[in-house]
Amino acid sequence: MHTTIDTATDVVTGIRFPEGNRWHDGRLWYSDMHTGEVFSVDPASGDEPRLEATVDGQSSGLGWLSDGRLVVSAMEARTLVAVDADGATEVFADLSAVESSLINDLVVDAETGRTYVGAFGYDLYAGEELRPGPLYVVDPDGSVRLAAEGLVFPNSASVLPGTRTLVVSETWGGRLTAFDIEVDGSLTGRREWAALPAGVTPDGSTVDAEGAIWVCSVDTGEFLRVVEGGEVTDRIDAPGLCAVDCALGGSDGRTLYLATADSYDPATTERTRSGRISAIRVAVPGPQG
Numbered sequence: 001m002h003t004t005i006d007t008a009t010d011v012v013t014g015i016r017f018p019e020g021n022r023w024h025d026g027r028l029w030y031s032d033m034h035t036g037e038v039f040s041v042d043p044a045s046g047d048e049p050r051l052e053a054t055v056d057g058q059s060s061g062l063g064w065l066s067d068g069r070l071v072v073s074a075m076e077a078r079t080l081v082a083v084d085a086d087g088a089t090e091v092f093a094d095l096s097a098v099e100s101s102l103i104n105d106l107v108v109d110a111e112t113g114r115t116y117v118g119a120f121g122y123d124l125y126a127g128e129e130l131r132p133g134p135l136y137v138v139d140p141d142g143s144v145r146l147a148a149e150g151l152v153f154p155n156s157a158s159v160l161p162g163t164r165t166l167v168v169s170e171t172w173g174g175r176l177t178a179f180d181i182e183v184d185g186s187l188t189g190r191r192e193w194a195a196l197p198a199g200v201t202p203d204g205s206t207v208d209a210e211g212a213i214w215v216c217s218v219d220t221g222e223f224l225r226v227v228e229g230g231e232v233t234d235r236i237d238a239p240g241l242c243a244v245d246c247a248l249g250g251s252d253g254r255t256l257y258l259a260t261a262d263s264y265d266p267a268t269t270e271r272t273r274s275g276r277i278s279a280i281r282v283a284v285p286g287p288q289g
Helices: 266-272
Strands: 002-004 009-015 018-024 027-032 037-041 050-054 059-064 070-074 079-083 089-094 103-108 115-119 133-138 144-151 154-159 165-170 175-181 187-195 202-207 213-217 222-226 232-237 242-249 255-261 275-281
Touching (some): 009 255, 018 275, 027 242, 037 059, 133 154
Parallel strands (some): 018 059, 202 242
Antiparallel strands (some): 009 275, 103 115, 115 133, 154 165, 165 175, 202 213, 222 232, 242 255
């Protein structure tokens, strides 16, 4: 498949910067990163999005802990915030003592309840020179330890279905990097899972039932389905836009939700509010489809 985002159907509009797209419990969940708000929506109902939580500063990755609570990456506070069913929030894990840069996207390993979260490694918004960033693992009790370092802007991550393999986007590295997840949550066997086409800057991603990864290229405005080794099997172009994140969901798992924005600069998105999430049908469902 090679198409453009013009063939997709709008689900949510008027967002500043949609991040952390997840399909969970029959709803699409997302962070509006530049407002610190987290929403969910039932795309089939036509209802407006429901505000689920708000964190101070910017919000990014989302996941669900073993006890069912939503967990949100509070980027500037460098904490993971847990949200209970009533919307009450508390700090689940504090990374501020070990990390000085903004934390970013996260994934919860459903098998163990451990959370993997990356950090920028440098001050992107201040124009600081690029430095590699770390990936941390957070145990179910909220304790934090280093899982990997030297990643070039670690971003979204996925656990491949039926495996103990974690695949991480390195945004400015232009590649997807794999690790083996050990019994204690540590990461070993670091290797290149896929080198991406020249210029591609992988941001958000989602894995499908065949173990392929849909990855968003924030700088080149495209969504790519990539298999191990780097072959691109499908492409959705979003010319002139930042391709920010994506998630597979819907009743049969075959709806790909595409998050786009006109900029990742908060000053721009505050003025334009041009972010949106659109939907398009794909051939291979998500792992639960």
